[in-house]
Amino acid sequence: MGDVEQMRRPLRRDARERRDKLIDAAQLEFAARGVDASLEKIARDAGVAIGTLYRHFPTRLDLLMAAFEPRLQEFLDGANKALEMADPWEGFVCYLENLFAVQAGDRGFNDFLSRRFPGNAETEHIHDRVCQQIEDVLTRAQEAGEARLDITQADIVNLIWSNGRIIDATSATAPTAWRRQLYLMLDAYRAERAHQIPEPPMTDEQLYDAMVHLSEAK
The missing domain is CATH 1.10.10.60 (Homeodomain-like)
Known part of the structure; x- marks a missing residue:
């Protein structure tokens, strides 16, 4: 045979x-x-x-992908729902709340969202898909005049990183504390709150390298 x-x-x-x-x-x-x-x-x-x-x-990544399949599907289903919402701002809010709720329920998935694993086609495809979803849901809210125009994909990934630390610190004592931080940031993301920021956003290359660094540093 x-x-x-x-x-x-x-x-x-x-x-x-x-x-x-x-x-x-x-x-x-x-x-x-x-x-x-x-x-x-x-x-x-x-x-x-x-x-x-x-x-x-x-490989570890083979096991990770098998273990994360239900969690990943949960996230993607919520993301699709957010992208189909008629109100672009509500879709943006729904997308982030779904993302962080899934992140809060699984430290491993939290890690996975925060890092890049270069050389693995499957994980690269998933991360590219997530990044495109972030771009789509953010652009819709910006084009509708609801989200400030200077927010970038890198800013949202920075929010994922900071939220991960909040989840680590509060999961045992205040497991939904992350929602307060999310809504504070959403308030800052509204178009009417915009003011000049002295630091430019990270480039796509800087963002990718930072995510790879998180993976290599472990």
């Missing part, structure tokens, strides 16, 4: 069960510890050897 045919064969029931247990354990551990959580602990929690984990998921 050729290699291609072997790759297409479905997993045996026991192998499928081990894979599902690894994904379940990874979802819990990444949510609690972030994307740098111990793979050895995930394997132990799933009741398998670390070699079994690597047979199913050769």
Whole structure:
């Protein structure tokens, strides 16, 4: 039997069960510890050897993507709803609230949103899609005269980073504190609040490099 045919064969029931247990354990551990959580602990929690984990998921990113699939779909569904709203400002607000609500519920997904993983086509595609959504929802609000014109995609990513720190600090004591910060910033983003800012926004290249740096620094 050729290699291609072997790759297409479905997993045996026991192998499928081990894979599902690894994904379940990874979802819990990444949510609690972030994307740098111990793979050895995930394997132990799933009741398998670390070699079994690597047979199913050769890289950490492979396991991350399998574990994040439900959370990512939740986010994308909310994003599509926001982009379809008739009121551009309400769509902008809805998009950010959905993004931060998903971010708040999963430390690993929080990490994933904040970083870039160059060299991995799947994660690059997802991040490009998220960045395009940010651009679309922001541009709609700006063209409607609701959002200040000097906000850029980089400003929104900066907000994601700062919100991540707020979530880390408050998740155990005030798990919805992030909503206050979001709405304070939304108030500052309104067109009528605009005034000259002495610091220019980051360029797309600076933003990308900063997200890669966060990934490499861990």
